[in-house]
Amino acid sequence: MERGAYEEAGPDSVLVRLRGRLPEFTGALRRVAEQVLTDPAGASRATIVELAERSGTSPATITRFCRALGFEGYADLRLAIAGETGRAARSAGWAVDIGREIEPTDSLERVLGQIMAADTQAMRDTAAMTDLTEVERAADAIAAANRVDIYGASGSALVGAEMQFSLHRIGVAAWSWPDVHNGLASAALLRERDVALGISHSGQTRETIEMIAEAGSRGAVTVALTSFPRSPLADVADIVLLTATQATTFRPDALSARHPQLVLLDLLYIAVAQRTHDRSHAAFQRTAQAVAGHRLREVAA
Known part of the structure; x- marks a missing residue:
């Protein structure tokens, strides 16, 4: 794949890869995947035990999940997620709101910011992974x-x-x-x-x-x-x-x-x-x- 202005997202983005492979996961592995995608910043800070508790699984399941994504272990996965969430936060302040639930009391200004953040990130990810x-x-x-x-x-x-x-x-x-x-x-x-x-x-x-x-x-x-x-x-x-x-x-x-x-x-x-x-x-x-x-x-x- 050719890369250009969107190289920072990278075709090897673990979150983009995980979204693309989500239908392959079932049961406990699916719960881990959904937890990571719902709160990637939280996953990057969590211990293997904490992530297991949040996803209702076990540390052994987390390890299997890591290997399914091509990582040697949880430390490598956590480092990769941390790198991505850190880049997003540095590149645009609004990016930290991606994944947050829109509440009934949210102002339209905040809702607009979340929509723009989500759509912009999706298009950047698409550009990065485009062959x-x-x-x-x-x-x-x-x-x-x-x-x-x-x-x-x-x-x-x-x-x-x-x-x-x-x-x-x-x-x-x-x-x-x-x-x-x-x-x-x-x-x-x-x-x-x-x-x-x-x-x-x-x-x-x-x-x-x-x-x-x-x-x-x-x-x-x-x-x-x-x-x-x-x-x-x-x-x-x-x-x-x-x-x-x-x-x-x-x-x-x-x-x-x-x-x-x-x-x-x-x-x-x-x-x-x-x-x-x-x-x-x-x-x-x-x-x-x-x-x-x-x-x-x-x-x-």
Whole structure:
């Protein structure tokens, strides 16, 4: 993965890695994972016994948890978490509020600060973990595609519709299919040099998986946009684009994923526009002229 301005978060971020692997953990290991994600600063200061008590597990479970994440022991895990929470606190004072529950008595100023903190951190984490080689592969495929199908349900459908609109404005034949029946019918007609993009935060939405699998069986290049690299959707896709999330009160992961998804899709869209510059520029000019008459003209004073 290429790294740039977001190098401080790092693709090896233990918290980003833990969020991505959360579905793999069950039982006691899941409780430890959720405790660490809920209060990473507290976990960085806790002893192994204290973390076991907070998560309702045992020190032996904490040790197994550490090894599952690739650490020799609890001291290494704690050091890694402390390093991340320390960087966040130094880089922006508001970052220490991430993970705090939004209370009914909180002022809108404080709520706004938490939303901004969570969304900004999620987008920074997404940038840090983005594999630009995968983005380039997806952009190459879309730029050369005869048509592009975009699949997603519920909130993911809204994100997909935004991508469809962006691609359409630069002359890419793209369709967004929020309905599984229509989506499957369209996927069945795809062929080589077509592209299918499936969007699902969890990567477990059955309808999206079915549509991507159908498109892939017809020879289309399949792209998954998800927060979980080992999800069923990622498993059936040729190219996987990953996002990170930071949940807040009233905004669970699925809702919190929307802005990072839009950022990554915007990057993909611009990469496609770069590869089709002349066509995209001409399409932009024509579409701008077409709607120009519907803009209010400034009235002279």
